[in-house]
Amino acid sequence: xxxxxxxxxxxxxxxxxxxxxxxxxxxxxxxxxxxxxxxxxxxxxxxxxxxxxxxxxxxxxxxxxxxxxxxxxxxxxxxxxxxxxxxxxxxxxxxxxxxxxxxxxxxxxxxxxxxxxxxxxxxxxxxxxxxxxxxxxxxxxxxxxxxxxxxxxxxxxxxxxxxxxxxxxxxxxxxxxxxxxxxxxxxxxxxxxxxxxxxxxxxxxxxxxxxxxxxxxxxxxxxxxxxxxxxxxxxxxxxxxxxxxxxxxxxxxxxxxxxxxxxxxxxxxxxxxxxxxxxxxxxxxxxxxxxxxxx
Numbered sequence: 001x002x003x004x005x006x007x008x009x010x011x012x013x014x015x016x017x018x019x020x021x022x023x024x025x026x027x028x029x030x031x032x033x034x035x036x037x038x039x040x041x042x043x044x045x046x047x048x049x050x051x052x053x054x055x056x057x058x059x060x061x062x063x064x065x066x067x068x069x070x071x072x073x074x075x076x077x078x079x080x081x082x083x084x085x086x087x088x089x090x091x092x093x094x095x096x097x098x099x100x101x102x103x104x105x106x107x108x109x110x111x112x113x114x115x116x117x118x119x120x121x122x123x124x125x126x127x128x129x130x131x132x133x134x135x136x137x138x139x140x141x142x143x144x145x146x147x148x149x150x151x152x153x154x155x156x157x158x159x160x161x162x163x164x165x166x167x168x169x170x171x172x173x174x175x176x177x178x179x180x181x182x183x184x185x186x187x188x189x190x191x192x193x194x195x196x197x198x199x200x201x202x203x204x205x206x207x208x209x210x211x212x213x214x215x216x217x218x219x220x221x222x223x224x225x226x227x228x229x230x231x232x233x234x235x236x237x238x239x240x241x242x243x244x245x246x247x248x249x250x251x252x253x254x255x256x257x258x259x260x261x262x263x264x265x266x267x268x269x270x271x272x273x274x275x276x277x278x279x280x281x282x283x284x285x286x287x288x289x290x291x292x293x294x295x
Contacts, residue, residue, distance in 0.1 A: 001104065002055055002116060007067040008097070009048035012131075015075055015089055016041035023082040029138075036134045043127045050119055077255055083142055087251045090135025091274065092260065098132060098268040101125050125268075132272035143244040245278055252282055259285050 020037045023029065052062045071093060078084040101120060108117040252260075260283045266276065 001107070002051060002058070003060065003062065003065045004067065005104070005120075006048055006051040006055060006062045008071065009044050009051060010062070011071040012044040013041055013048060015071065016044055018075065019082075019085055019090070022079070023085065027082050027142075033138060033141075036138070040131050040134055043131065047124050047127070050123065054116055054119065074255070081251075081255075083139065083247070084251050084255045086135050086139040086142070087248055088255050091132065091139060091248070091278075092252060092256055094128065094132040094135055095264075095269055095272070095274055095279065096261075097128055098125075098272070099263065099265045101128065101268075102265065129268050129271050132269070132274060136273045136278075139248065140244050143247050144240060248278055249281060256282075259283050 016037050020034055020041075024034055024037075048062075055061055055064075071089065074088050074093065075085070078088055101124070105117050105120045105125070108114075108120065260279055262283050264276075264279065264283075269275075269279070
């Protein structure tokens with residue numbers, strides 16, 4: 001159980017930096033977005049450090065046991081859509097951690113491991129509430145950001161298949177349009193030795209990747225503009241919140257496999273700004289047929 005907790009925190013560190021690097025600049029997110037998820041990354045790193053140190057005290061270490069890849073599987077499916085990443089990773093998964101932590105703390109305490117129980121209770125649990133709150137806050141922000149020239153992801157593209165290529169490997173799909181165009185122009189004007197077929201082939205491949213990045217960015221902007229009206233919010237706060245929640249339901253049903261599992265830690269979820277109207281409708285099995293949502 002301790003190894004599984006450390007594994008989750010290890011993934012959480014990577015995912016916190018990933019959302020900053022992958023979406024922050026391309027989506028023109030404000031400084032507070034970077035501040036929030038930098039803090040989350042620091043918290044998760046500290047959680048991993050204290051849990052791995054505790055494992056060493058007990059004669060084991062991180063990596064000694066097999067572990068699941070559920071968080072990263074979800075990251076792969078949401079690698080192209082910030083709303084989906086926030087909804088699934090930083091709302092659904094974070095809140096699930098809040099649901100199970102009280103029971104986990106009780107199990108350590110009942111087993112005589114008061115030290116681990118105190119780490120979870122005094123350090124990790126309260127900070128995880130703030131992490132879930134960050135997910136809810138920035139999901140709501142994206143839905144409410146109504147300027148049409150902002151690259152908000154109101155449309156919901158299809159989930160990426162498992163194993164799809166992630167940005168960060170040198171592909172240009174994380175660049176702004178101007179940056180990609182500048183690179184394309186630069187590479188076109190550099191000149192290539194026509195007598196060296198190998199160099200020409202390599203350069204052609206690079207240009208193809210850059211052009212693919214431009215096409216991908218154009219497609220994203222087109223999808224955003226096409227889906228903007230679907231995310232148009234009302235003229236008062238109640239209508240706005242209802243529209244945000246409807247968007248959340250639509251995205252979770254598309255990107256998360258199956259209904260959410262109760263019981264829910266309503267007190268901790270409420271402290272994170274995650275009210276029952278957000279998640280309780282997603283716990284209904286009848287809303288899904290063979291893993292697909294019923295519209």
